[in-house]
Amino acid sequence: MEEKLIFNYKTHKREPIALPYDDFQYKNLDEIIDTESISDNACKNFPDLSEPEVVRHFIRLSKLNFNIDENFYPLGSCTMKYNPKVNELISRFKGFSDIHPAQDVEDLQGILRILFELGEYFKDLSGLPGVTLQPAAGAHGELTALFMMKAYFEDTAPNKNVILIPDTSHGTNPASAQTAGFKTVKIKSNADGDTDLEDLKAHLNDDFAGIMLTIPNTLGLFDKHILEISKLVRASGGFLYMDGANMNALMGKVIPADVGVDVMHFNLHKTFSTPHGGGGPGSGPITVCSKLQRYLPNPLIIKSDNQYKFSYSNSGSIGKVKEYFGNIGVLLKAYIYIKSLGAEGLKRVTEFAVLNANYIRKSLEDVYKPAFSRICMHECVFTNEYQEKSGVKTLHIAKRLLDYHIHAPTIYFPLIVHEALMIEPTETESKETIDNFIEIMKKIAQESKDNPDLVKNAPHNVFRKKLDEVLAARSPVLKWRR
Amino acid sequence: MNFPKELLYTKTHEFVKPDGNNAVLGITDYAQSQLGDIVFIELPDVGTKFTKGEKFAVVESVKAVEDIHTPVSGEVMEINDDLEANPNFVNEDPYSKGWLIKIKLDSPDELKKLLNLEQYKEFVD
Numbered sequence: 001m002e003e004k005l006i007f008n009y010k011t012h013k014r015e016p017i018a019l020p021y022d023d024f025q026y027k028n029l030d031e032i033i034d035t036e037s038i039s040d041n042a043c044k045n046f047p048d049l050s051e052p053e054v055v056r057h058f059i060r061l062s063k064l065n066f067n068i069d070e071n072f073y074p075l076g077s078c079t080m081k082y083n084p085k086v087n088e089l090i091s092r093f094k095g096f097s098d099i100h101p102a103q104d105v106e107d108l109q110g111i112l113r114i115l116f117e118l119g120e121y122f123k124d125l126s127g128l129p130g131v132t133l134q135p136a137a138g139a140h141g142e143l144t145a146l147f148m149m150k151a152y153f154e155d156t157a158p159n160k161n162v163i164l165i166p167d168t169s170h171g172t173n174p175a176s177a178q179t180a181g182f183k184t185v186k187i188k189s190n191a192d193g194d195t196d197l198e199d200l201k202a203h204l205n206d207d208f209a210g211i212m213l214t215i216p217n218t219l220g221l222f223d224k225h226i227l228e229i230s231k232l233v234r235a236s237g238g239f240l241y242m243d244g245a246n247m248n249a250l251m252g253k254v255i256p257a258d259v260g261v262d263v264m265h266f267n268l269h270k271t272f273s274t275p276h277g278g279g280g281p282g283s284g285p286i287t288v289c290s291k292l293q294r295y296l297p298n299p300l301i302i303k304s305d306n307q308y309k310f311s312y313s314n315s316g317s318i319g320k321v322k323e324y325f326g327n328i329g330v331l332l333k334a335y336i337y338i339k340s341l342g343a344e345g346l347k348r349v350t351e352f353a354v355l356n357a358n359y360i361r362k363s364l365e366d367v368y369k370p371a372f373s374r375i376c377m378h379e380c381v382f383t384n385e386y387q388e389k390s391g392v393k394t395l396h397i398a399k400r401l402l403d404y405h406i407h408a409p410t411i412y413f414p415l416i417v418h419e420a421l422m423i424e425p426t427e428t429e430s431k432e433t434i435d436n437f438i439e440i441m442k443k444i445a446q447e448s449k450d451n452p453d454l455v456k457n458a459p460h461n462v463f464r465k466k467l468d469e470v471l472a473a474r475s476p477v478l479k480w481r482r
Numbered sequence: 483m484n485f486p487k488e489l490l491y492t493k494t495h496e497f498v499k500p501d502g503n504n505a506v507l508g509i510t511d512y513a514q515s516q517l518g519d520i521v522f523i524e525l526p527d528v529g530t531k532f533t534k535g536e537k538f539a540v541v542e543s544v545k546a547v548e549d550i551h552t553p554v555s556g557e558v559m560e561i562n563d564d565l566e567a568n569p570n571f572v573n574e575d576p577y578s579k580g581w582l583i584k585i586k587l588d589s590p591d592e593l594k595k596l597l598n599l600e601q602y603k604e605f606v607d
Contacts, residue, residue: 171547412545469544473521474569 003060005480011048064463066407072433076379076410076422077170077218079248079270082429086340087273087333096332101324105309111328112308116301118335122287125247125346126264127257130293132300133285133331134322138245139172141265141284142212146180147318148288148295149239149263153209155316157237160209166195168219168414170243173212182209189416193219193372195229204232210239215256216246218414220357220379220422221372230260239263239292247271248426249354249378252347262289272334283330297321352427353378356434360423363438367445371417379424381417387445390452394419397444399466400458404440483606484511486577490593491602492553497577500593501584505554508581509541509572512606517543520569525561525583532556532585534592539582541572552585554592560584 049057066073073080090096099111119131135141146163153160163177166187174184185203188196195213211233216222223229233240242256242264248271250256256264268274268283288296298317299310341349354377361370361380369385384394398408398421410422425434448455459465485491490498495513499506514520522542532538532552539550561583565571572580587593597605 415546470519470521473519473544 001060003057003064006047006049006054006057007480007482009047009049009053009057014048014050016048016050016053071405071407072425072429072437073407074409074423074425074437075407076220076381076424077245077413078276078410079245079267079378079424079426080276080407081248081270081273081426083273083275083333084337084340087336090336091329091332096329101328105307109308111332112301114335115325115328115331116303116308118331118338119285119301121335121338122266122285125251125255125266126244126261126287127255128261128264128287129290130288130296131285132296132321133283133326134297134320135265135284135286136322136327137282138243138265138267138270138284139176140282140321141286142172142176142241142243143179144284144297144318144321145241145263145265145286145288145292146176146182147321148292149210149241150180150182151295151316151318152292159207160237162203162205162207163209163241164200164203164211166211166213166217167416168193168217169212169214170218170245173214173243177212183207187211189217189219192224192374193217193221194223194225197225197228197232200229200232204236204238208236208238210241210262212241212243214243214246215254215259215261216249216377218246219372219381219417220246220249220376220424221374222249222377226259234260239289245270246378249350251350252343253350257289263287263292268330268334273337274330274333281327281330283327283334285326285331299325301325349427350378353425356425356427356429357423359434360425360438364441367442368421371420378426379422381414382421382423383417384419384421387448388419390448392448392452392455394421396455396458397421397448400444400447400455401440402459403461404443406437406440483515484577485599485603485606487599489577490596490598491605492596493605494551494553496550496553498553498593498596499577499581500587500590503590504559504584504586505556505593506581506584507538507552507554508576509550510602511576514573514576514580517541517548518545519543520572523565523569523572523582525565526558528558528561530558532558550582553596554585555588556585557588558583559586 068080068082095110099108105112115133119133122131123129132144135144161182163182163184164187165174165177165184166189168189177184187203188199190196215226230240239262240260242261244264244266247266251271263286265284265286266272269276274283294314294316295318296314297320298312298314300314302309302311338346357376357378357380361376364382367386368382371381371383384392384397387397394411398411401408412420413422414420444455490500491510495510497508497510520541520543524540526538533555534553535551537549538552541548541550562581574580
């Protein structure tokens with residue numbers, strides 16, 4: 001059913017909430033706030049709705065939302081795992097929700113212990129000695145690390161100002177590197193989906209400062225030459241930065257420092273089951289090698305004499321990158337997740353994430369052309385090659401899935417795969433859910449042969465049919481007007 | 483696919499239309515079809531100087547954001563202002579209404595290294 005905007009509800013000059021008169025002596029608005037700063041129309045025509053009307057409006061809107069609590073969400077590259085409700089429950093305990101970052105350190109020992117221990121876990125998982133929990137998102141973690149690398153080279157080798165970015169990388173990588181003041185140069189992938197070593201070697205010049213590799217890469221593949229790459233990078237005096245977005249495929253199996261990683265970020269909303277999106281808050285802790293440790297943002301959380309304290313002693317610190325100590329609510333949920341599973345549990349997360357992706361890859365390889373025929377990690381990439389002759393594009397397959405109450409996979413990424421369809425089931429889905437998905441994908445492949453128009457004109461059963469994405473991007477309407 | 487005979491091409495799907503000491507640059511019909519519906523184009527300022535291989539424009543489509551690199555060195559003489567309001571011109575007519583910039587060539591010899599129609603067609607196939 002259509003749900004109109006809240007501003008379009010008819011109002012009747014009601015006073016929908018009656019406040020106790022004695023507590024709220026009526027004052028003129030301009031005695032309380034600077035009304036000059038409010039535009040004339042902001043309060044005029046504000047709908048006078050009652051509480052149940054407001055609640056119903058937003059509940060109805062929320063039902064139009066697709067969400068992981070309702071349906072399967074195999075969005076490649078995004079690790080849309082189910083977020084255990086125990087994370088929410090514990091993080092709302094009064095001991096966590098009623099504290100304030102400006103309280104005395106003695107009164108914050110509990111949360112400081114949690115943050116300290118969480119930092120230690122990230123060190124263990126990455127094998128790197130330095131950590132900060134401050135960055136407020138994965139890309140913020142990238143930027144923080146790159147600022148630290150920049151500071152390091154300003155002290156040691158100012159001519160080193162080029163960061164190499166593989167053509168499979170996340171878009172945030174070149175953006176972060178450029179924002180931190182580096183130049184970026186793209187490196188090609190080879191036919192196997194690995195880094196093209198010859199192209200890499202050709203770019204290891206005097207100005208080389210580092211390379212940003214996603215491990216496993218965004219094709220869902222583990223680069224066969226990772227040790228050779230890290231050797232080359234080290235010999236050229238640059239850093240190997242690991243985009244940790246795909247850490248869900250490595251935990252307990254590969255310690256990034258063991259393959260030569262110098263610095264990395266974690267995406268807590270991907271690997272550690274904290275909530276996704278909605279604009280945040282997020283969290284992107286980073287861990288760094290000893291060379292970069294002195295540049296970490298202050299303050300660090302340290303433990304001495306059985307007390308947890310803040311230390312501002314880092315001499316080369318690039319400064320704070322977030323007010324107070326990071327997005328504590330998010331960090332807390334990641335801590336609960338790690339504690340619930342333990343080291344052995346995290347290893348099993350990785351095993352099931354990789355098993356599930358390969359199960360889908362094998363089950364669908366006869367009806368959808370895999371982009372690469374080797375074993376994948378936590379996600380698998382197909383193309384529309386078998387559907388192309390009937391005019392069915394990857395976009396159509398994705399839209400048709402919506403009709404079966406499954407979220408569309410990631411499409412047209414990575415850019416180097418023609419008509420990419422990228423599926424990441426995660427470890428949290430049961431065999432039954434995955435088998436159901438496989439059946440539906442096979443059905444869509446059959447429909448693409450028998451009745452391509454049905455697929456091309458999908459979705460049919462959703463609240464909004466085919467959206468005009470081009471118009472939305474070319475002439476976006478960003479503000480509601482009466 | 484439409485690839486005019488009088489143009490020169492690159493393996494990264496830019497075209498160059500020589501005009502005396504100047505040249506018009508844009509992206510090929512193949513490039514626009516791969517990108518899909520283009521929604522935004524960022525062009526350099528007139529007067530900017532580029533050396534061969536440098537990025538001079540960014541093209542954003544519903545599918546991707548791509549840097550466009552110049553295969554020739556020189557100074558930007560003119561840019562296609564119409565693209566700000568009508569990025570779709572690149573989809574509809576990449577060689578004429580959808581041109582990107584006009585550049586004054588530093589060394590017209592650089593044109594000799596570009597692909598001709600036959601070479602480009604072979605590359606695309």
